[in-house]
Amino acid sequence: xxxxxxxxxxxxxxxxxxxxxxxxxxxxxxxxxxxxxxxxxxxxxxxxxxxxxxxxxxxxxxxxxxxxxxxxxxxxxxxxxxxxxxxxxxxxxxxxxxxxxxxxxxxxxxxxxxxxxxxxxxxxxxxxxxxxxxxxxxxxxxxxxxxxxxxxxxxxxxxxxxxxxxxxxxxxxxxxxxxxxxxxxxxxxxxxxxxxxxxxxxxxxxxxxxxxxxxxxxxxxxxxxxxxxxxxxxxxxxxxxxxxxxxxxxxxxxxxxxxxxxxxxxxxxxxxxxxxxxxxxxxxxxxxxxxxxxxxxxxxxxxxxxxxxxxxxxxxxxxxxxxxxxxxxxxxxxxxxxxxxxxxx
Numbered sequence: 541x542x543x544x545x546x547x548x549x550x551x552x553x554x555x556x557x558x559x560x561x562x563x564x565x566x567x568x569x570x571x572x573x574x575x576x577x578x579x580x581x582x583x584x585x586x587x588x589x590x591x592x593x594x595x596x597x598x599x600x601x602x603x604x605x606x607x608x609x610x611x612x613x614x615x616x617x618x619x620x621x622x623x624x625x626x627x628x629x630x631x632x633x634x635x636x637x638x639x640x641x642x643x644x645x646x647x648x649x650x651x652x653x654x655x656x657x658x659x660x661x662x663x664x665x666x667x668x669x670x671x672x673x674x675x676x677x678x679x680x681x682x683x684x685x686x687x688x689x690x691x692x693x694x695x696x697x698x699x700x701x702x703x704x705x706x707x708x709x710x711x712x713x714x715x716x717x718x719x720x721x722x723x724x725x726x727x728x729x730x731x732x733x734x735x736x737x738x739x740x741x742x743x744x745x746x747x748x749x750x751x752x753x754x755x756x757x758x759x760x761x762x763x764x765x766x767x768x769x770x771x772x773x774x775x776x777x778x779x780x781x782x783x784x785x786x787x788x789x790x791x792x793x794x795x796x797x798x799x800x801x802x803x804x805x806x807x808x809x810x811x812x813x814x815x816x817x818x819x820x821x822x823x824x825x826x827x828x829x830x831x832x833x834x835x836x837x838x839x840x841x842x843x844x845x846x847x848x849x850x851x852x853x854x855x856x857x858x859x860x861x862x863x864x865x866x867x868x869x870x871x872x873x874x875x876x877x878x879x880x881x882x883x884x885x
Contacts, residue, residue, distance in 0.1 A: 541758040541820065543839045546847060548859050550838065554866065555690050556873040559702045563724040567867055567874040571850060571858045573882045578861055583722040583875055584730070586832070592735025593786035595777055596832075599717035599794045600740040602708035604676065605683030606747075607695070610649040612637065618647050620655075621686060622679075622714055623664050623747050624767065629675055632664040634747065641665065651682040676711050686714050688750055688871050690837075703871075712744035712767070718834045718871045719792035737786075739777045741798040743768040743815075753839060763816040763841065766794075770802035772810045778827070779808075787829035793842050796849070799827035820844040821852050831878045835862060835869040851881035 560566055568586065570579030581588075590596070606622035619636040626632055635641060635657075643659040647667075658666040669675055685695040685703045695703070705720035706728075728738070748764030755761050778788055778799075790796045800819065802811040803826040818841060831849055836842040847855045858876065867874045 541822075543753050543756050543758060543761075545758075545852065546840070546843045546856075547838045548856055548863075550863060550869060554863065554869050554873075556868040556870060557691055557693060559721070559872045563702075563706075563722050564727040566722050569858060569862055569865075569867060569874065569876045571854065571876055571878050573850070573854075573879045578858060580865060584727055586727065586877065587730050587734045587736070589877060590731065590734060590736050590789065591786070593737070593781065593784050594735075594789055595737045595739055595781040595786055596731065596789050596791055597739045597741060597774070597778075597795050597799065598705070598707055598720050598723070598791045599743050599745075599798070600705070600707050600709045601713040601717060601742050601744050601794075602711040603685065603704050603713045603716050603745075604711050605679045605700070606686040606714040607684045608649055608679075608682055610647045610655070612641060613646050613648075614639075620647070620667070621747055622683075624714070624744060625675060625712055626666070629669045629671070630658070631667050631669070631675070632661060633667050634663070635665045635667075646670075649682045653678050653682060686747070688715065690870060691872070707740070709740075710742045710744075710769075712742075714747050715745040715749050716871060717743070717745060717792045717794045719832050719875060721872070722832075722875050723791070737777065737781065739774045741768065741770050741774055741795055743794040743798045745794055749842070750837075753841060758820050758844065761818065761841070763818040765814045765816045766797075767813070768798045768801060768815055769812040770798055770808070770810060775802075775808050775810055788827060789830040789832065790828045791832045793831075793833055793836075793845050796825075796828055796831060796845060800825065803827045819848050821848045823848045825849060825880065829880070831876075833876055833878060834871065835859065835867065835873055835876065837870065846876075846878060849880055850878045854881060 564584040608620040647655040801815040
């Protein structure tokens, strides 16, 4: 299986550069299993496809303003993109500078906070914030929202709210769980009125989610690690849902990765820790009956995940349909509702 097996042609003008005025006004491409026709709907129509007793599982991670600017002691300019928080005042980060900073070096952010470079960890730098203030408070003052690289503009004040889900609780992500961006309070109320239950996991999305696969063979790729928490309450919700004949619907690929990591021995159990799970066609899903997801980059690991779930040929055909119908792609774009393939390809 090759990376190029997951390529598709995407006109650049279909890459959404900003969110719609209303979250649930985004379009929803419904992709049933088999050869059933697609449905061209809106996200606010999602209750039409769910039943009382179904369980929607959201990722409640909160995006931190992870893009920072400052200067080295030499005066050279530095751009920092936090990858993850590793302690109360420490983080892993990508650091862009004309000359790589060395261990022991200091960086002063433009708003005044000083950082110490502790060393390297692979492609990332380990940084310590030299302040007694909580890091989240510093980041809210000094940082900008880390919009994806394909959004060709600087983050603005509106992105502080819109590049964040309405149910975000636990700070730590540097990229949004974008399927969740489509849910607003009216849609959640409509789903609740339908009898749909809600559950939450936490997976702190890292900047590695945007890194291209650098090997042609899918089997040679190693995924970046991300921290997640699947709690006992969610496990109990899933068990009750299954026992009552309901379905588990993941809102986003991050939820799929969290649930599948916590189900690796065949049973969903509480889990908190790292995951580098890589899901591609041939993977046996254990925990998810349907998936709400955005459209993903060509040749990306997330496109491989949804292809594993709904079938590669089915997904690529659906993407061709979406391009013809001028759907909006990627983080601020439209969504899909996917059901599992009926037979393995």
